[in-house]
Amino acid sequence: MRQKVWIAVALAKQARALLLDEPTSGLDPQAASEFSGLLRRAADGGVAVLTTTHDLFHAQQTATRVGIMKRGRLVESLDGEAQIARTDLQSLYLQHMRT
Incomplete structure (x- = not known):
């Protein structure tokens, strides 16, 4: 609140x-x-x-642009609601965190 x-x-x-x-x-x-x-x-x-969040579902439902950060660097950027909606953010996030 x-x-x-x-x-x-x-x-x-x-x-x-x-x-x-x-x-x-x-x-x-x-x-x-x-x-x-x-x-x-x-x-x-x-x-x-501009929001920071670990809630990928919330990001996918509300964002018009999503960036994934790793160790203070932008490693992925998605623009547009359509691109974000058809992307599996969790898999993309985990892929970046494994490398």
Whole structure:
């Protein structure tokens, strides 16, 4: 709920960017879905939203761009909802972590 409050404050102040670390951590599925909807509406309104997450399902459901980091370096980048939707993010992630 604190995440929602801070997002509301940022949006009320007409923030142009949101930087979020694990924004759905600790939320139940319904709250996570509502929160994701809030972020989508913000993005549709022109707000840049950057999140870090280990929740690959959430990333696949909400992102328009996904990057996979390993040891501080970007090792994979997917652009566009269609490309992200047809990619098995978990397999791709594990492939990069094994090498």
